[in-house]
Amino acid sequence: MDTDHITREKTLTDSHSWFRDGAKASWPICFGYIPIGLALGVLADQAGIPAWAVTMMSILVFAGSAQFICVAMLAAGASIWSIIFTTFVINLRHFLMSSAVAVHLSGLRRLFLSFFAYGITDESFAVNMTHFRKGNWDHLRAITVNQLANLAWVASTTCGALVGQFIPAGAFGTDYALTAMFLALLLFQLHNAVYLLTGLTALGIAVLWYLFIPGDSYIIGASISAATLGFFFKRYREKHK
Amino acid sequence: MSFPDYLFLFGGMGLATYLPRWLPLFYLAHRKLPNWLVDWLSLIPVAILCALLAPILFTEQSTRSLELGKPELLVAIPTLLFAVKTKSLGGTVLVGMGLYWLWGACL
Numbered sequence: 001m002d003t004d005h006i007t008r009e010k011t012l013t014d015s016h017s018w019f020r021d022g023a024k025a026s027w028p029i030c031f032g033y034i035p036i037g038l039a040l041g042v043l044a045d046q047a048g049i050p051a052w053a054v055t056m057m058s059i060l061v062f063a064g065s066a067q068f069i070c071v072a073m074l075a076a077g078a079s080i081w082s083i084i085f086t087t088f089v090i091n092l093r094h095f096l097m098s099s100a101v102a103v104h105l106s107g108l109r110r111l112f113l114s115f116f117a118y119g120i121t122d123e124s125f126a127v128n129m130t131h132f133r134k135g136n137w138d139h140l141r142a143i144t145v146n147q148l149a150n151l152a153w154v155a156s157t158t159c160g161a162l163v164g165q166f167i168p169a170g171a172f173g174t175d176y177a178l179t180a181m182f183l184a185l186l187l188f189q190l191h192n193a194v195y196l197l198t199g200l201t202a203l204g205i206a207v208l209w210y211l212f213i214p215g216d217s218y219i220i221g222a223s224i225s226a227a228t229l230g231f232f233f234k235r236y237r238e239k240h241k
Numbered sequence: 242m243s244f245p246d247y248l249f250l251f252g253g254m255g256l257a258t259y260l261p262r263w264l265p266l267f268y269l270a271h272r273k274l275p276n277w278l279v280d281w282l283s284l285i286p287v288a289i290l291c292a293l294l295a296p297i298l299f300t301e302q303s304t305r306s307l308e309l310g311k312p313e314l315l316v317a318i319p320t321l322l323f324a325v326k327t328k329s330l331g332g333t334v335l336v337g338m339g340l341y342w343l344w345g346a347c348l
Binding site: 032091106 | 242246247248249250251252253254255257258259260261262263264265266267269270271274277279280281282283284285286287288289290291292293294295296297298299300305306307313316317320321324325328329330331333334336337338339340341342343345
């Protein structure tokens with residue numbers, strides 16, 4: 001464990017409020033997962049997948065978009081191997097997130113890291129990175145966010161499979177919860193012109209990529225291209241100051 | 242499908258999802274990363290957030306075509322303004338939801 005980590009941990013664990021902080025940070029995610037989880041459960045139910053299998057899927061996989069595609073593919077009679085392969089391709093983007101979050105979890109026990117990795121999603125990653133960046137965050141708060149989101153996901157998908165057909169879709173704008181959360185998190189990440197340029201580039205590339213290339217490769221493709229361009233822009237600015 | 246079939250399918254999906262989540266963290270967290278990599282990785286959150294938002298805001302996802310002026314995009318403008326003003330994540334989520342809901346209720 002490096003000294004930087006020890007000082008960081010000391011100031012944070014003294015307050016004994018890691019669970020409360022984590023819970024406070026995770027509620028927008030949990031809130032946003034409810035309508036999506038219910039919708040997934042309903043679709044699975046309609047595809048003839050029993051509720052216990054939905055629970056099992058949410059625990060073992062814990063990845064929203066892949067689970068939706070799995071249900072659709074099962075309903076269409078796809079083979080097990082093609083579903084597993086599709087899942088792998090869709091979720092490759094987590095490779096980038098795991099690399100980026102590693103910077104903030106340096107020197108922690110491998111067992112902890114292995115458990116933390118299970119909870120890396122688009123949403124928990126974005127929330128945790130925003131807090132790490134602010135500096136008032138540590139591994140306990142971060143894993144609390146991961147695991148409360150996990151709990152909300154498992155519960156809402158299971159509920160959807162059991163009673164989902166009685167709940168009206170899109171009530172109270174819940175469909176927009178995660179979009180609004182991504183918008184706010186994006187805004188909090190725009191520290192200077194380099195980040196702004198990276199973001200605008202990613203938007204442009206992602207739209208074009210999405211329109212012209214089928215599948216979900218636009219997420220990884222646009223992220224890597226835009227971050228690389230932003231990186232060279234940053235180096236260029238530093239040289240010409 | 243029976244229990245073993247589901248277990249095999251979801252276990253396989255789980256493994257395919259877990260490996261990319263686990264490998265970089267497991268190895269990189271115990272290495273001193275070069276500065277250029279840290280700099281590059283610091284741009285990844287912004288890039289991923291924009292890549293995830295882009296089709297939601299600017300395209301019709303059922304037909305996969307360009308669509309400027311959909312409610313998701315129009316509601317995003319006041320939502321972002323609220324986020325700038327308040328710096329509140331939870332508040333922004335609630336305001337975004339409320340506006341999106343109002344939009345749907347008015348039409």
